[in-house]
Amino acid sequence: MATIRRREDRTAIYQVRWLQGGRGGSWESEPFGDDDSADAFRKLVDAHVQQWPYGWVKGHGFVEETPIPGDAPFETWAARYIDRLTGIEDRTREDYHRDLRIHLSLLRHTDAAGREHPATIGNLTQDDISDWVRAEEKGDPDPAAKGKWLRRPADPKSIANRHGLLFCIVQAAIDATPQLRTTNCCKKTRLPRTDDGIDEEMTFLERDEYQRIAAEITDPDARALADWLVGTGMRFGEATALQVRDLTLTSDRPTASIQRAWKKAEKGSAAGAFYPGPPKTKKARRLVALSPVQVEMARKLVAVRKPTDFVFRARMGGEWRHANFYNRKWKPAVAEAVKKGLPKAPRIHDLRHTHVAWLIGANVPLPAIQLRLGHESIQTTVDRYEHLVRALDDDITAAVEAALGVPAPRAAPRSVQSAQWGCWGGSSGPSQSCVRRPVRVIWVRTRLMSAQSDGLMCPSRTNMVICPRFSTGRTLCPVGMSVSATILNCALADPCVSAI
DSSP states (O other), X not given: OOEEEEEESSSEEEEEEEETTSTTSOEXXXXXXXXXXXXXXXXXXXXXXXXXXXXXXXXXXXXOOOOOTTOOBHHHHHHHHHHHOOSOOHHHHHHHHHHHHHTGGGOEEEOTTSOEEEOBTTTOOHHHHHHHHHHHHHOEEOTTSTTOEEEOOOOHHHHHHHHHHHHHHHHHHHHSSSOOOSSOTTTTOOOOOTTSOOTTOOOOOOHHHHHHHHTTOOOHHHHHHHHHHHHHOOOHHHHTTOBGGGEEOSSSSOEEEEOOEEEEOOTTOTTOSEEEEOOSSSTTSEEEEOOHHHHHHHHHHHTTOOTTSBSSBOTTSXXXXXXXXXXXXXXXHHHXXXXXXXXXXXXXXXXXXXXXXXXXXXXXXXXXXXXXXTOSOHHHHHHHHHHHHGGGHHHHHXXXXXXXXXXXXXXXXXXXXXSSOOOOOSTTOSOTTOOOOOOEEEEEEOOOOOOOBTTBOBOSSOEEEEOSOBOSSOOOOOTTOOOOSBOOOOOBSSSSOOOO
């Protein structure tokens, strides 16, 4: 509890004292010239749970902010800004209004004295934006029900998207005539990292893993769509919006032209919940090359179809919807594959990520992958799949060395005693008559030339075993070495080759 202490100096001073925040806090005080003012302030401190009252400036009292000419309530200004946006779909405008109503309406302005005010387009500060970000991160737990929420914590990507809308709303006040602001309070906001969460982690499937899932899809129409998604890398909304006229199957280079994708319609639309609209971005309008297998599949699907018919249709002839395909076809197939030992549970969109992984594994350049996926920027491709490209570092360094033509430095040969022995009897496999006996071998660092023999491949740069006796006519790889694109012409006299 706050207390009043009367001090007698030249003039009477009534000092209100309290522990900031209660027991364990620091002592705070505020002087007054009369007992009534001191008692009124003491009651304010107690009402604020032993804290400085909101809006109170030490030594000055409550201080009002200077009004901003032409200022408007934030929600009023933001709604007007959203209504006047051009070049966006009705559903996007509706989503912006929803974010304003549910999330941006949480904005409050706290002045220098610590008092909280309704947000206006002119009074928002950088601290207010930071407070809003923290409120979005924490959510609003339900005090009446443990473990439940009045408003759930927002994920980092959603916060970033809403902050982007907020940035544009504030910027419009700077660009307005007359100008309502001089700076953008959203400019230096530190947003939560979008890679902190793991809920939406990308899943990459090996070919056999995908086949295990595909084998559980018993509906041939659904299986054809899944094969198409993993084989082309198309988004679900793009593939299911393909029409017969978008396919070119008889040219030297068969292609599928992405010209449309399914979009969410405005709520209550007479045309339904979805309609075919433009693709996600300008770069999403693209040609996707088709393999012979995909061409054959497409021919079967579009037989006796009209040019404007959709290529992929459900069993009853209707268009595929994501929820329908996921819940009735994909999810059961994945669940069944998991029961049988599949260690992953991919989403439908992970087929697109898997397609990229297969392309990178085949050394397809990232710019070509960007064009195939329809990414607006190569940076999107790099940011999303850079970790997969790291596996190609050995190929990159080998290519650089080959281009420069500089031989690698050779280490001095040294004699070592072998600690583990393996037997190799040529291309036909291990010899059955090998005698495991210690021999002296010499390790050297050697630069290998591209060659192949007996169907065996050796690493392009590695430590190789040179045995003490040599002959010609046999090409072997040391036991335990991994397969790569070049081999060592290591002709050995003894059919049993010992190597570490």
